[in-house]
Amino acid sequence: EKGGFPSFMEKEIFDQPAAVADTLLGRSDADGRLTLDELRIDAEELTKISKIVVLACGTSAYAGSVAKYAIESWCRIPVEVELSHEFRYREPIVDENTLIVSISQSGETMDTLMAVRYAKEQGAKTMSICNTNGSTIPRESDAVLYTHAGPEIAVASTKAFLAQITATYLLGLYLAQLRGNLFQGQIKDILADLGKIPSKIQDILDRSDEIKELARSMADASSVLFLGRHVGYPVAMEGALKLKEIAYIHAEGFAAGELKHGPIALIDDGQPVFVVVPSPRGRDSLHSKVVSNIQEVRARGAKTLVIAEDGDDSVKDFSEWVFYVPETPTLLMPLLATVPLQIFACELASAKGFDVDQPRNLAKSVTVE
Ligand code: M6R
Numbered sequence: 001e002k003g004g005f006p007s008f009m010e011k012e013i014f015d016q017p018a019a020v021a022d023t024l025l026g027r028s029d030a031d032g033r034l035t036l037d038e039l040r041i042d043a044e045e046l047t048k049i050s051k052i053v054v055l056a057c058g059t060s061a062y063a064g065s066v067a068k069y070a071i072e073s074w075c076r077i078p079v080e081v082e083l084s085h086e087f088r089y090r091e092p093i094v095d096e097n098t099l100i101v102s103i104s105q106s107g108e109t110m111d112t113l114m115a116v117r118y119a120k121e122q123g124a125k126t127m128s129i130c131n132t133n134g135s136t137i138p139r140e141s142d143a144v145l146y147t148h149a150g151p152e153i154a155v156a157s158t159k160a161f162l163a164q165i166t167a168t169y170l171l172g173l174y175l176a177q178l179r180g181n182l183f184q185g186q187i188k189d190i191l192a193d194l195g196k197i198p199s200k201i202q203d204i205l206d207r208s209d210e211i212k213e214l215a216r217s218m219a220d221a222s223s224v225l226f227l228g229r230h231v232g233y234p235v236a237m238e239g240a241l242k243l244k245e246i247a248y249i250h251a252e253g254f255a256a257g258e259l260k261h262g263p264i265a266l267i268d269d270g271q272p273v274f275v276v277v278p279s280p281r282g283r284d285s286l287h288s289k290v291v292s293n294i295q296e297v298r299a300r301g302a303k304t305l306v307i308a309e310d311g312d313d314s315v316k317d318f319s320e321w322v323f324y325v326p327e328t329p330t331l332l333m334p335l336l337a338t339v340p341l342q343i344f345a346c347e348l349a350s351a352k353g354f355d356v357d358q359p360r361n362l363a364k365s366v367t368v369e
Helices: 009-015 016-024 043-047 058-075 110-120 135-140 161-177 183-193 197-208 208-215 232-247 258-261 283-300 313-317 334-351
Strands: 051-056 077-082 098-104 127-131 143-145 223-228 250-255 272-276 302-309 319-323
Touching: 009 016, 016 161, 016 183, 016 197, 016 208, 043 161, 043 334, 051 058, 058 077, 058 098, 058 161, 058 232, 058 313, 098 110, 098 161, 110 127, 110 135, 127 135, 127 161, 143 161, 143 283, 143 319, 161 183, 161 334, 183 197, 197 208, 197 313, 197 334, 208 319, 208 334, 223 232, 223 258, 223 283, 232 250, 232 258, 232 334, 258 283, 272 334, 283 302, 283 313, 302 313, 302 334
Parallel strands: 051 077, 051 098, 098 127, 127 143, 223 250, 223 272, 272 302, 302 319
Antiparallel strands: none
């Protein structure tokens, strides 16, 4: 069942072109008109929404953080992302104009289920982005948008994450279409860019040996840091989580702008730091700020490991190692930049002899509070 791969996790990393393609499949027509009939929330009701609150845990919450950048940019609706277990224990302000979007691979995460129930009691509309047909969270929600990643067996989430991000993009574009925030031509162009993502992921997978070699050389690392800005920030958080979960290495993700507010004190000679660099074709200030961050940590002795876009020559001089991902619009970049970090964690954990599919102390679905 592992399709010739040594672990489910590695197989699932390699399933990602299909996970993204299948999640996009059949959800728009040739003119780029989205038809999310399965949603079951009235189009008119959706146009009245004044706020979106994303509720999720772990990797699924990082998918929500990526969604915040895209949905706010495309739809101009404020999006809050909150861990389900934090949301439940304060007094959150939600009403009938709030759309709750829960994200859960399993659809059984108890904290997320309880948070959705609570929001529903307060009168909010609830939508579930879920990978498991007929599971509890979609059954209890007003609407559901299924991700089509296929069953995810490894405890560490990989293909479900990319499928979740894809689904939130579809939701954002659908809301922009309903509310008239984007022209139909713009939506069509973004869908065309999304359609190219599966083959770009494949391109990264075809070069996985470059990443695996680095991972094996770092099997003795005791701490790895991850930096990102904008959509690169949740990617950094996810890269760190993967490493903690399966390789049991201390890892932390930071917003690159926070460095000087504390974390830079951690940097000394040889400290490995992954940096997710945004496209140089995007907002210029974003790219140049991240390049300065690479220089700052390097000047303090860090071993800089950089994920950058094809053709970005500005990072070479400051990096011990660079992995190039294909060009794509900045908002879609997490679908590519995450992949090398998944491969890195999987290979490093395997090199240490750990069972990457069944990491210690963790369960695939957390059905207790
Ligand atoms: O099934 P869910 O998406 O609700 O699960 C949420 C988290 O438990 C899950 O993403 C967890 O963080 C994974 N082990 C991450 O790899």
